[in-house]
Amino acid sequence: MPRPAPLRPTLLLVPAAAILLSGCLAKTAVDVVTLPVKVASAGVDAATTSQSEADQKRGREIRQREERLGKLRRDYEKQMTRCQDGDRRACDDARDTYAEMQILLPSIPAEPAG
Structure with missing residues (x-):
């Protein structure tokens, strides 16, 4: 009597592949809709500056001016x-440096006070 043919593993994978592909297609559809x-939102984030970013930028600018003032002094x-x-020539340079310091100070x- 002939033996029945063994089930091939590929036949068992067909239903699993169909289920997996349908999930993949659904995810792709969601990605396309939400893109x-x-x-x-990425454009808005790039176009706006948060308050903390603005504060950091201002602090950096102030530090740079303070460093410049220290060098001038x-x-x-x-x-x-x-x-003296x-x-x-040093007197002329000192006069110019002092004028730049006066512009920078404000x-x-x-x-x-602490």
Whole structure:
């Protein structure tokens, strides 16, 4: 008597593949539908600056101005020393440096008294 043919593993995979593919198609459909919303929200996020980002940017700008003022003060002190030793060019440079310091000072917030 002939033996029945064994079930091939591929025949068992066909129903499983159909189920998996239907889930994949559903996910793709959801992705396609939600894509415009994701793109729009990413655009809004890129176009707006959060308050914390604005604060960080302002803090960075203030630190840069403070660093510039510190460099100007050091340069001014050196120029004044040379000016007092009779270097006329150092006196002119000190005058220009002092003027730049006066322009920069109002843009630096005062430290709170503490």
